[in-house]
Amino acid sequence: MESDFKLRAQGLTRDYAGTRAVDGVDIALAPGEILGLLGPNGAGKTTTLRMLAGTLAVTAGTVTLAGHDLAGEPQRAKQHLGYLPERPPVHPELTVDEYLGFCARLHAVPRRQRREAIAAARADCGLEDTGRRLIGHLSKGYQQRVGIAQAIVHRPDVVILDEPTAGLDPNQLRGIRELIARLSRAHSVIISSHILSEIQATAARVVIMHQGRIVMDEPLGETAAPVVEIALREAVTADSLTGLDGVAHATALDDHRWQLTPAPGCDIRAMIAETAAGRGWGLLELGAARYSLEERFAALTSRDAPPREAAA
Numbered sequence: 001m002e003s004d005f006k007l008r009a010q011g012l013t014r015d016y017a018g019t020r021a022v023d024g025v026d027i028a029l030a031p032g033e034i035l036g037l038l039g040p041n042g043a044g045k046t047t048t049l050r051m052l053a054g055t056l057a058v059t060a061g062t063v064t065l066a067g068h069d070l071a072g073e074p075q076r077a078k079q080h081l082g083y084l085p086e087r088p089p090v091h092p093e094l095t096v097d098e099y100l101g102f103c104a105r106l107h108a109v110p111r112r113q114r115r116e117a118i119a120a121a122r123a124d125c126g127l128e129d130t131g132r133r134l135i136g137h138l139s140k141g142y143q144q145r146v147g148i149a150q151a152i153v154h155r156p157d158v159v160i161l162d163e164p165t166a167g168l169d170p171n172q173l174r175g176i177r178e179l180i181a182r183l184s185r186a187h188s189v190i191i192s193s194h195i196l197s198e199i200q201a202t203a204a205r206v207v208i209m210h211q212g213r214i215v216m217d218e219p220l221g222e223t224a225a226p227v228v229e230i231a232l233r234e235a236v237t238a239d240s241l242t243g244l245d246g247v248a249h250a251t252a253l254d255d256h257r258w259q260l261t262p263a264p265g266c267d268i269r270a271m272i273a274e275t276a277a278g279r280g281w282g283l284l285e286l287g288a289a290r291y292s293l294e295e296r297f298a299a300l301t302s303r304d305a306p307p308r309e310a311a312a
């Protein structure tokens with residue numbers, strides 16, 4: 001149900017000087033879900049996250065946070081959102097407590113609750129002993145924790161983290177991953193990365209972007225569901241395939257070959273054979289294959305032209 005989603009974006013689109021950087025992106029985030037936004041450099045992840053966070057105007061599309069429209073009620077909507085941008089907005093000359101106090105004020109945490117809110121955010125982010133330390137004297141991993149703490153100090157429903165593990169060493173990386181996993185107990189989380197293993201380690205659901213569009217949106221455990229590849233004598237549209245019951249995505253491999261991703265739990269092979277016969281598509285080949293997420297990421301994001309893929 002729509003109201004069950006903590007965040008819902010529909011048709012998000014952004015043009016930069018006539019170039020479409022993000023094109024018709026739909027994202028829905030359930031309570032407690034960790035959604036991984038994955039894509040190669042330049043895919044449109046940061047642009048999408050900035051539109052979700054309300055720091056970049058949309059060219060088209062809508063964002064709803066905990067039922068509040070971001071364009072119509074920006075203040076109420078943003079109360080439900082915490083955001084860590086690609087470049088953490090931390091101030092090296094402030095102590096951790098000074099900075100978190102400043103952020104709590106910005107997020108309109110009532111004065112009487114601020115001390116408790118700061119202590120809770122520090123505890124959640126493993127910063128218990130750092131309250132009086134200057135941020136500029138902390139390691140990069142701890143500065144990143146401070147960046148996450150500022151995103152949760154007002155207890156938002158949704159936390160958006162743009163590349164939170166970029167540039168961390170393996171130990172810092174493990175710490176931040178554990179922190180992100182803990183966040184889902186109290187928040188719904190969107191985390192972006194261009195590194196597949198990062199998303200696999202943290203997220204329960206993956207959305208892959210390529211050239212401004214979503215080319216895959218699936219629960220992580222189900223990415224090994226059998227994918228069906230068909231070759232047809234006739235040329236058909238993606239819509240005619242995604243319009244079939246049980247077909248979640250259709251990706252054109254060339255003019256006559258398609259890769260069809262079934263909806264979770266659906267075996268679409270017999271249905272596809274019957275439909276192709278009934279509609280005179282001339283089914284030349286039909287095969288089922290299981291692909292790893294890595295193989296699918298490579299296939300979906302290696303084409304130069306935008307893949308002709310449509311979500312059902």
Ligand SMILES: Nc1ncnc2c1ncn2[C@@H]1O[C@H](COP(=O)(O)OP(=O)(O)OP(=O)(O)O)[C@@H](O)[C@H]1O
Binds near residue numbers: 041
């Ligand atoms: N301010 C801007 N002006 C013009 N073009 C921009 C601007 N910001 C981003 N772009 C372009 O929009 C596209 C998407 O960029 P974006 O930063 O959203 O991608 P990304 O997936 O976050 O990449 P990365 O992983 O490298 O950060 C790219 O082609 C980029 O060059």
